[in-house]
Amino acid sequence: MDAIQPAFILVRPQMGENIGAAARAMLNFGQNRMRIVAPRDGWPNPKASAMASGAGRVLDAAGLYDDVQGAIGDCHYVFATTARVRGLTKPVLSPEEAMAEARAMMAEGKRVGLMFGPERAGLENEDVALANAIITVPVNPEFPSLNLGQCVLLVAYELARQGMAPDAGRGLEGTDFAEAIEIEKLGDRYEAALDDAGFFFPEAKAANMRMNLRNMWSRLDLTRADVQMLHGMLRQILRRGPGAGG
Structure with a gap:
């Protein structure tokens, strides 16, 4: 994984069109590291390619994984996106806070993963348990769900807005973090x-x-x-x- 790019990890995505929309959202903001875990309709997916349009290069380079453990295996820190309240004790951050943290960690040499759940119900608790922190958005509580492409767009935008320029980090440069x-x-x-x-x-x-x-x-x-x-x-x-x- 590139030092200044996180992995956008789509967990069990259901529709090829949404994978393509996620690829477009990523490339809109300069991101190209996609990983796909157990897509429902198999891979490659022609509907994803059609929806991605000019962002087909993101799909061409995407990694395919059987499970979440494999997709996050080389990451030092993983954020899980979810709109639902969980019974798990973890830091809960806004996209702005999370991407500031991600930026600082990548400046220290950490490899960061960003997990997005399937369209129907989002990430399962077992998936979230493998993450280090949760990203949640203050959406309408009566209609909290976000489309997969929208969620990826929101996080990629915030990552770009943060500038991604190397900064002073948190004083942990050179630390040999566990994967x-x-x-x-x-x-x-x-x-x-x-x-x-x-x-x-x-x-x-x-x-x-x-x-x-x-x-x-x-x-x-x-x-x-x-x-x-x-x-x-x-x-x-x-x-x-x-x-x-x-």
Whole structure:
């Protein structure tokens, strides 16, 4: 991913026309990094190409992924766009606030992902749990849904309005941040250990407990050194066993 461009990640988009509209919106504001997760009608999609018109180059270069984890795997920080109130504890930002954060992080060398959900109902909680923060727009509460192309347009516009010029960042230049795939593997290991220990009980609450655990990992701004340390901590705990410390 280019240092000054985020990945626009369309999760399970349903209509080719909306994918094409998203491509046009991106290119209108100088963005060309599109990733598509499990499109309902397959890929490539002739309706997307027809709708994209002069922005076909964005579709030609788009990456195709089977799942969200694969699409965000190399990202250091991911924003999820949603209009619905969620039961997940995450920073909730306006597009202006979010793109200011994105700009600062990209100036530090972080790779940023922007997730957009399918047209019918938006992102699922399981998708949002993998993100670090939420972008929400103060729309009419009686009609909160935005078309996929409109949502992409709004975020791409705000990104362009911010200027995308490198700035002083947040004093973290050169920091070796962990990628999403590294944090996912760390979460897998802790989840397996907790499963063996009988932590996910009772069974009726297990799925929600697992999702909350994933949500916790995604909120942490972990470096690669943090991830290595957390792996080492768990390895030592498992090696010594319960009560080994006396």
